[in-house]
Amino acid sequence: MAQRQAxxxxxxxxxxxxxxxxxxxxxxxxxxxxxxxxxxxxxxxEITVNAVMHGNAYDRGKKVTIEFQLSPDExxxxxxxxxxxxxxxxxxxxxxxxxxxxxxGRGIFLxxxxxxQVDVQPSSAGTSVLLIKHRQPPLPTPPPHK
Amino acid sequence: MIKVTCxxxxxxxxxxxxxxxxxxxxxxxxxxxxxxxxxxxxxxILLNLGDVTYIDSSGLGxxxxxxxxxxxxxxxxxxxxxTRKVHDLLQITKLYTVxxxxxxxxxxxAAFDSPAGASGAH
Numbered sequence: 001m002a003q004r005q006a007x008x009x010x011x012x013x014x015x016x017x018x019x020x021x022x023x024x025x026x027x028x029x030x031x032x033x034x035x036x037x038x039x040x041x042x043x044x045x046e047i048t049v050n051a052v053m054h055g056n057a058y059d060r061g062k063k064v065t066i067e068f069q070l071s072p073d074e075x076x077x078x079x080x081x082x083x084x085x086x087x088x089x090x091x092x093x094x095x096x097x098x099x100x101x102x103x104x105g106r107g108i109f110l111x112x113x114x115x116x117q118v119d120v121q122p123s124s125a126g127t128s129v130l131l132i133k134h135r136q137p138p139l140p141t142p143p144p145h146k
Numbered sequence: 147m148i149k150v151t152c153x154x155x156x157x158x159x160x161x162x163x164x165x166x167x168x169x170x171x172x173x174x175x176x177x178x179x180x181x182x183x184x185x186x187x188x189x190x191i192l193l194n195l196g197d198v199t200y201i202d203s204s205g206l207g208x209x210x211x212x213x214x215x216x217x218x219x220x221x222x223x224x225x226x227x228x229t230r231k232v233h234d235l236l237q238i239t240k241l242y243t244v245x246x247x248x249x250x251x252x253x254x255x256a257a258f259d260s261p262a263g264a265s266g267a268h
Contacts, residue, residue, distance in 0.1 A: 013170045038231060046203055049169055095240050101214055103207035106239055110203055113238050 006067045009048070011056035011081075019048040019066055023077065026068045030075050030135060039114035040075065040133055046107035047079045047129045055081030055127050074116075074135055080128040148172040149197070150179050158190045158255045159183055160226075164197030167205030176205070180212040180223075189221025190258050194251070196227030201235060213245065222246075226254050 007022055009015035023044035027037040048064060056062035062082040069076045092099050094106045112118045117132035148171060149164035161179060166172050183191060193209070195201075201209075209225075216223040224246040228236065236242040248254035 016169060042202065045168075049202075049204070100240060100244055101210055103211045104203070106203040106206055110235075110238070 003070045004067065006065060009052075009064045009066065011052045011058050011060060011062050011064060013052065015052060015064060016045055016048050019064075019079075020045040022066070023068070026070065026077075027075065027133075030070050032075075032133070032135075036133070040077075040131075043111040043114040043118075043131050044077055044079065046111050047131065050107055050129075051079055051081035051083070051127070055083030055085075057083060059083075072135070075133045077131040078128055079131070080126055082126040085122045085124075085127055148175050150175055152179070152183070155251075155255055158192050158258050159188045160192045160194055160251070160255075162194045162197070164199075166200040167198060167208065168200060168202040169204035173204045173208040176208045176212065180215060184215060184219050184221075189216050189219045191216055191221065191223045192226050192248075192251070192254050192258075193223065194226045195229065195232055198229060198232060201232055206235065206239060206241065210241065210244070222258060224248055224254055224257065226251060 005022075005026060007018070009018060020041045024037055024041040027040040032040060044066070048066065051064045052058065056064060059082075065078075065080045067078040067080075069078075091105050091108055092102070094100070094102065094109050099105065108118070111129075111131060115131045116134050117130070119130040119132075121128040121130065147165045148167060149162075151162040153160050153162070161183075163176070167176055180191065183189070191212075193212075213223045226248050228247060228249075233242075233247075236245065236247070246257065248257060
């Protein structure tokens with residue numbers, strides 16, 4: 001059965017830490033190991049940074065909503081802002097030699113590196129980003145001793 | 147919360163960093179520290195990241211900006227004692243090819259005076 005949890009955050013820098021901490025807790029409750037928890041929390045952090053800075057542009061009247069949905073197969077995190085839209089697909093490749101020394105542009109790249117799937121859904125009401133991490137299948141239960 | 151301590155060894159300033167280098171205070175403190183050193187003419191900088199527990203993309207951006215500023219001043223900036231997580235982050239982002247990463251402080255300081263050590267590339 002799926003479990004859901006949602007938080008609504010103000011568009012300020014401190015919200016990014018709250019998003020990261022919540023993601024870490026949700027990932028821990030889902031049974032992800034320490035390394036995967038770190039990666040999931042960082043992906044959530046980076047996309048929340050984009051939502052606060054580029055989506056809502058620190059507008060105090062706009063919120064960032066983060067929904068966590070945990071099913072037996074995967075953890076899905078949906079991060080939504082209320083901004084005018086930020087096209088993450090046009091961010092320059094941070095691995096290109098000419099971009100290696102750029103100070104920004106690595107957030108969405110890191111989210112893609114750390115999650116199994118990242119979908120960006122722009123709309124007139126804001127941008128939503130879906131982050132998906134597959135859960136490891138449980139180890140087979142050994143047959144009972146006879 | 148970020149912790150910063152600067153100490154001088156020969157002509158090199160070793161900056162011992164601890165905690166988190168992230169958007170906000172951590173990245174700002176790192177930026178200000180490097181700029182203050184450059185303003186004093188200290189442009190041989192060894193960033194000891196041994197106690198850094200977390201770096202996000204903003205922190206990486208400050209490392210890159212600091213590196214570029216130091217190089218423009220004619221100096222050099224090297225990294226020391228990467229944790230596994232920070233090491234992985236630099237590899238994923240290919241920044242491992244930009245920075246001269248060292249794991250021994252004495253050798254790192256000596257590398258500032260060697261032509262190979264000044265290349266900044268692995």
